[in-house]
Ligand code: SF4
């Protein structure tokens with residue numbers, strides 16, 4: 001049992017499939033482990049003002065009501081964690097606006113509406129990474145995401161490189177941390193964790209040119225939202 | 232806008248192969264059903280005939296998703312009410328044995344989803360034309376979970392839920408489900424209704440547009456009220472209550488509809504346990520959805536074990552994903568835990584999605 005008292009943690013869903021919060025509950029052992037450190041509940045926007053140490057938000061803010069809820073959460077939470085691609089870069093519910101400058105986008109990302117303190121990326125996110133984030137925050141540490149590309153993990157996993165086989169893959173520009181799970185399972189990395197720092201989209205587009213038409217490359221970079229969103 | 236409409240809109244202008252990836256993200260509880268329905272609609276538009284191995288593996292992950300959902304509903308939503316508890320965590324404290332049944336069944340299904348689909352939520356491998364990679368040691372992967380005897384757990388679940396008195400409803404709804412000549416249809420088939428209507432693939436959309444699926448009986452709400460009543464008066468019995476019909480024109484889809492329309496295709500083991508427990512062949516009471524889910528948990532566990540054993544004997548081949556032969560339009564319908572999902576698409580000559588429609592039919 002921890003020496004420190006439990007912290008309060010609330011969860012809230014914007015437009016989403018519910019998968020990110022399912023990841024939180026997925027492994028019953030890990031979830032009950034977290035309950036030793038946190039009082040976990042759903043954030044209820046209508047409830048009288050209650051302050052939380054942490055609020056985890058999943059989903060993309062699409063409606064005015066959701067934007068209002070996000071702002072309310074920001075006021076009531078010491079720390080806001082954006083969980084999953086939808087909350088991070090818009091996800092599958094974002095419009096096909098990738099690579100458009102910010103001002104031309106019809107809808108805003110969560111981080112453009114409220115200040116987001118931490119991101120646990122992915123669609124779905126990785127449960128071990130989410131647990132690490134929550135434990136770091138519990139102990140007052142700064143949670144950091146890895147800076148390298150998915151290719152790093154992919155090579156460690158000894159996968160045959162898809163690009164070398166003339167197949168598409170966004171691994172070179174995508175932030176690692178998922179253990180290259182898609183490539184391990186025969187699929188390309190489609191960038192659900194967002195860009196790694198200093199990712200070179202132009203170079204990636206060049207690499208993809210002989211593999212797929214440029215138009216299709218753009219459609220791939222927008223499956224999980226705005227790949228070029230600020231991290 | 233609902234999630235299915237948002238994803239359908241977002242699919243327009245995208246290459247055909249992105250449909251199953253994005254559709255899986257409509258609803259994490261039915262991600263396999265939407266993933267497979269999207270793959271099938273596109274395959275129909277691309278004139279792709281997938282292999283029998285692909286069909287079997289898709290059936291397996293669909294069965295796993297249905298077991299997982301039913302188990303969650305029955306043990307964590309319905310059972311606490313029957314037992315007069317407030318939540319699933321009270322169930323874990325007061326009835327750890329029952330709680331463990333649920334978690335073991337969920338581990339069994341998760342292991343199937345991970346081995347075949349690559350992940351417990353949102354399958355990675357299942358794509359248009361087949362699978363990106365194959366679980367060559369499928370039975371071995373799932374063997375640890377099989378040691379927990381999921382068939383025994385499923386039988387115990389069915390015995391438990393068939394022992395409860397359910398609120399009786401006067402409602403006599405119509406039912407609709409996928410139907411096949413020789414199988415308990417989930418992955419394939421035509422839509423049948425208890426009124427005798429038949430909808431083939433070209434009419435799936437018509438079915439989705441014509442019929443309405445209003446809530447018939449909110450079983451859980453009834454049980455909750457009942458359980459409150461019982462807590463105040465422990466002598467009150469659930470069966471003394473008659474649930475009022477909420478819509479007598481309701482068309483019911485999901486587990487109860489499948490049971491009523493397709494039970495003749497159950498395997499011998501399922502038939503045996505149903506006759507042992509004296510479960511009626513026709514269950515019209517919509518509150519008996521709970522019982523139908525428990526029956527399906529048993530049936531789908533037996534089906535999963537059979538597919539796993541067969542794959543252990545025959546082995547799993549490493550097949551290629553089948554490429555499109557042409558691009559036109561197509562539709563599909565797949566059963567999900569709570570109803571039927573219908574996908575329909577139109578592609579241009581380069582395989583770009585021109586139109587896409589997704590209907591998730593269930594009784595809310
Ligand atoms: S990020 Fe993915 S898993 Fe999470 S809510 Fe969005 S679609 Fe679902």
Ligand code: SF4
Pocket residue numbers: 150151152154155159160161162163164169170171172180183189
């Ligand atoms: S397959 Fe993709 S992730 Fe792996 S090394 Fe090649 S480009 Fe990188």
Ligand code: SF4
Pocket residue numbers: 122123150174175178179180181182183188189190191192193194
């Ligand atoms: S491999 Fe790429 S698409 Fe797959 S989980 Fe990792 S970051 Fe996401």
